[in-house]
Amino acid sequence: MGFFSRFFRMREQDAASPETTWAVEDNGSELVLDEEYAAMLMTEIDIDAAIASHERWRLQLQDMVNGRSEEVMHPDRICQDDRCDLGRWLNGAGRARLGHYPAFEMLEARHRYFHQQAAAVVTSFQAGDQATAAQLLDSRCRHASNQVLLLLQELKRGLGR
Numbered sequence: 001m002g003f004f005s006r007f008f009r010m011r012e013q014d015a016a017s018p019e020t021t022w023a024v025e026d027n028g029s030e031l032v033l034d035e036e037y038a039a040m041l042m043t044e045i046d047i048d049a050a051i052a053s054h055e056r057w058r059l060q061l062q063d064m065v066n067g068r069s070e071e072v073m074h075p076d077r078i079c080q081d082d083r084c085d086l087g088r089w090l091n092g093a094g095r096a097r098l099g100h101y102p103a104f105e106m107l108e109a110r111h112r113y114f115h116q117q118a119a120a121v122v123t124s125f126q127a128g129d130q131a132t133a134a135q136l137l138d139s140r141c142r143h144a145s146n147q148v149l150l151l152l153q154e155l156k157r158g159l160g161r
Contacts, residue, residue, distance in 0.1 A: 045094065047156040050086040051149055054114070058145050061121050065134050075126070079119035081112040086152075107151040114144035 063069040081087045090108050098104040117140045125133035 045086070045089045047152050050089075051152050051156075053084060053086065054145055054148055054152075057118060058142065061118060061137050061141065064125055065121065065130060065137055073122045073126075075119035075122040078122055079115050081115040084115075086111060086148075087115075103151070103154075107148070107155070110144055110147040110151060114141065114148050117141035117144050 060069065060071065060073075064071065064073065077083065082091045090104075090111060094104065095108075117136060121133050121136045121141050124130075124136060
């Protein structure tokens with residue numbers, strides 16, 4: 001069962017019906033998304049764009065650490081997880097619609113942690129500690145980013161897109 005499967009209502013079934021193809025107690029594996037609800041969520045956030053944005057961030061950080069970028073990054077802004085599109089959605093419409101689900105809290109926490117780790121990478125790099133910046137990028141930051149991406153992909157699958 002996926003992280004976001006709690007967002008969907010279960011298909012009603014009658015245990016005595018010959019059309020029932022799974023045990024009633026296993027109903028969690030057969031989740032049906034309310035199409036209207038999914039459509040509304042998809043108008044509020046572009047999950048593909050959020051995924052692409054986080055992948056770009058990881059590449060920008062990698063370029064910086066490897067000396068392939070002249071861009072000046074500001075860790076005091078990067079650590080603010082509510083400034084990107086995903087963060088604004090998480091703190092606004094996403095929270096209003098899905099904030100009571102534990103999986104949403106997990107996505108929000110992983111997203112916040114990613115921003116904290118990205119800021120730490122930049123701070124270390126700007127302090128002249130390229131080794132620490134590279135280590136943070138390849139461990140904590142990459143791990144947090146991967147978790148955000150996996151949760152977003154799971155949300156996308158759950159929305160049937």
